[in-house]
Every structure is written in structure tokens, then in C-alpha cells.
């Protein structure tokens with residue numbers, strides 16, 4: 013049984029539909045692979061030749077993601093390399109490209125021009141990615157789990173980045189991962205330091221603020237430590253005076 017459940021993400025535009033041109037294999041998706049386009053606007057993916065299933069484009073004016081669908085949910089798309097020993101695009105994965113960058117160099121170069129940088133995604137992006145993740149879970153059973161580490165770019169680049177799966181792990185994987193985790197000839201490091209835990213927390217029903225709480229608590233602990241150290245120094249100086 014393949015292609016169970018609704019095949020179009022509600023609200024997604026099919027203006028750039030590539031399935032008629034490329035076909036693709038029917039699957040039963042159990043994995044989401046996240047990418048970044050490393051650009052600031054919707055690309056045509058070389059006429060669809062390297063297109064994902066869906067693209068999420070930021071609308072900075074209305075603070076929401078605008079979705080474009082290029083292939084059905086349970087049909088293979090084309091954004092992964094497949095030069096190794098095991099299947100990639102056709103291995104029951106749905107692929108999502110986020111229009112934005114994981115590269116600190118591009119982020120710096122673009123400066124104040126509106127763009128998404130994965131280590132610093134705004135709340136409304138995490139909210140909308142969480143909504144998609146929830147839908148993929150409820151309608152297609154994609155687990156709300158990710159047992160891989162999202163590494164910051166550029167350390168996430170290359171075949172031996174330390175977080176890429178073995179062929180064996182990839183063959184049995186389900187849940188959420190990034191391009192940086194896919195083996196079999198893939199060397200890209202996107203989507204870098206992607207806030208996977210926060211996206212999954214939103215998909216589980218938490219608010220964005222709640223999903224970021226562990227990180228906030230961690231930063232507060234570090235701040236408290238710094239303040240204590242400073243207080244000790246000031247006390248020592250006061251005693252000398």
C-alpha cells in the first residue's frame with residue numbers, strides 16, 4: 013500500500029508543480045528531510061530537476077510561511093544525491109526546502125536584507141514549521157522524533173561531518189533529519205543548526221515560547237554564574253580599597 017492519506021498540504025500552491033514532468037516513485041513516507049535553499053527567494057530548482065516535495069517561503073510582511081508543493085507528499089522528489097549504495101530520494105522520505113541560509117557567511121553578507129538564518133529562526137517560522145510537522149504526523153504517521161544532532165554549518169559539510177548516518181541507520185530511519193544526515197553520496201551541510209527540538213515541541217502542542225524554555229533556562233543559568241563571579245570580584249576589590 014502506498015500513497016495513503018491526503019497528498020497535498022492544505023494551502024500550498026501548486027503553481028510550480030514538477031510531478032507531471034518527472035513522475036517520481038510512489039512511497040509511504042515515514043521520514044522528513046529538511047533543507048535550506050541558501051537563497052532569499054523561491055528558486056525553480058533547475059526546472060524542477062533538483063526540486064523537493066515542498067518549499068517554505070518566508071513572508072516577512074505578514075509573518076508567515078508561504079508553501080509551494082512540487083510533488084505529492086508520498087511521491088519521491090529530487091533534492092538528495094543518490095550516488096551511493098543505498099536509496100535516498102526514493103526511501104520513503106518527504107523533502108522540505110526552507111528558503112533561507114544556514115551559512116553564517118551568507119547571513120553576514122545579506123545583512124539587513126530580510127532573510128531566514130536557521131540558527132536564529134523567528135517564532136513565526138518555528139510555529140509554521142511545527143504546524144507542518146504536526147500535519148505530517150497526524151495525516152501520515154511521521155514520528156515526532158529526531159535522534160540525530162543538527163550541527164552548525166560549515167562544520168556540517170562533507171561526507172565525514174560526524175553526524176551523517178551510516179547506510180544501515182539510514183535504511184531503518186524514521187522521523188526528522190536534515191540533508192547533513194543523509195549518506196549515500198550526500199555531502200551538503202544544510203540546514204545547519206536547525207531548531208529541531210523547538211519545531212517538534214510545537215508539533216506536540218506546545219507554544220513556541222514553551223518550546224524555547226529549556227534554552228532560556230540554560231542561558232539564565234550561565235548569566236547567574238557570570239553575575240556571581242562578577243560580584244565576588246567586586247567584593248574582593250572593595251575589600252582592597
Ligand SMILES: [Zn+2]
Pocket residue numbers: 046047048091191200202
Ligand atoms: Zn539540501
